[in-house]
Amino acid sequence: MASDPDFEAEKAVASANRGGMSSWFSANTKEDKLEEAAQLYETAANGFKRAQQLRKAAQAFEKAGELYLSYGEKYKAKSAFIKAASSYADASTVVSSNPLPSISSLSAPLRSAPLGSEEAIAEQEADKRRKQHELLNPPKASEDVKRDNRDALRVAQRALSAAEDEQGNTQHQKAKVLEQIAGIHVVLENYEEAENTYGLAGVAYGTQALPIRTFIAGGEKFAKAGAYRSAARMYEAAVAKEKSDPNPSASTAGNAVRYLCKAAFYHFATGDFVTTRRALENYCNIDRKFGQTPEFRLYMDLMEALRANDEKGFRQIREQYQRTAPTDDQRDAILEAKENSLTTPNVDDDFS
Template identity: 25%
Template sequence: MMRVKNFAHSTFATTNHQTMADAQALLQKADKKAASGGGGGFSRFFGGGTTNYEDAAELYIQAANAFKLQRMSKEAGQSFEKAAAMQLKTDEKDDAPNTLVEAYKVYRKTDPEDAARVMESAIQMYTAKGNFRRAATNKSDLAGLYELELSDIPKALEAYDVAGEWFSGDQAEALANKAWLKVGELAALQEDYARAIARFEDVARSSVSNNLTRYSVKEYFFKAGLCHIASGDLVATKRAFDTYLNLDPGFMSTREFELLQDIVTAIESADQELFTEKVFGYDQLSKLDKWKTTLLLKIKNGIEDEPDLT
């Protein structure tokens, strides 16, 4: 048994080494092809010029995939980038952004800044060709990278917002709303309540007349209402509540609207215990998620800061 195990390990190591050698060999061949490209006239007619660039692009892609098998993400991404550069020199320019997206995929976990860089380039190419649906999809994916891997919330916000605009322009309202809900949530956590409110209310308005999304309207109004309260302007908050009821009279009978009203009452009476009681009661039947809990904690802290007038 031991001899079989050692043999298997040895075979795996040999295969692993061979794959790496293959990747390096392909990369060298691609570099050689790239260096010999660019000719015109007779050289192009006899297989030089753009043909060499096309061959180089294919070799770079093969090298990139071989590096992927080795889990060598940096080398794979660099090879995909070189392939895209070659494609831009040929009649296959439309393939270049797709190849950069492949580079993005391998860079994402290990080299997120490189991932963002190549995806930005791909998106510019898609928009230049008027392919806004593809650009929007990738812009949304890029926003997730900024949010999760790079923790750059301002860039994430901007990317989600732009993705939403592009989806909306392409009549993909469901995808636009998904992006704008992310804008609302992230903006609120940054205490940019005006931006958050605007996006939540936009999504609510586009959903209220749609039978498939109408049930979710109370959630969007609830989130917008929490942002209004957190902003500290109770006059604007009450006006917003009136607007929500005009748009959807059924919102009045929801537990979400009842809690919003109870929170306003607790704030006006500087009653922290009432606030805690009402929020706890709501949470017992409808579990509050992390985002809502964060907003409610900010609101609660605002109540605690109120002077004691008794």
């Protein structure tokens, strides 16, 4: 019979709290005892993870990190703290990711409208509107999620401290912890702090590819949270790093323009069209090829249509672009929302 990971984890915690399996009066040194207890806490943490008890897992990893730190094992302490931070950050996600179905949904009969019927078309439109609403209105973190991420931030900062003190530590290891901290700041809506921390991670990574990957990942995290201005700045940072390469390869030659197109979109999404226009003009100075892209023309033309309150013109520009552009649900949802604002004016769209 398979053992219950939750029960096994609790046993390991109890043993660790007693100071390990051996007696404190054995021949083992105090350091040996601390290491044994730390390993038991890690065993417990892994058991809690298998049982989906992530807060307990995080607490056990954190305790292991403290014990490793107590006798100078900085590398093991850092690793345990990183695992603790990840477990804290994921704790509420696991709880909420598989909600129980409602009674009404269980009792409702399964049905499907005939393909092409008015009912089917209405269902498709309703589903489309629901998805658009979700994209345009990212859910705010619940109090439980914020609590878990505050704990994650606290422990990740301990990991960073251990990484900085670690003998022979590389900047790469420090950068990974900084990137983790930045992501937590995004969840907590500390956007300015998140931007700064992503910047520090990029500096710590040092090499060309890793900072760019970090900035792009950060940009998408910001965008998912609806922090479009910060998302644009992350892509601008990726462009700056790309342009700083004195010997760009043929395979990365077009990357800067692609990043500028993403930054342009996120600026447009903010509804601040004065800043967006300035950004687009500046991007043309950064890379003249950007001014030749369909995206540059798209956003400039759409802003003119919005300024003129030209709903028909806006729709024609949008549909013409979408006929040839790759599908992008987020972009399409935002463009349609801007179009709808011509019927229902959106006070957030700022030309002044």
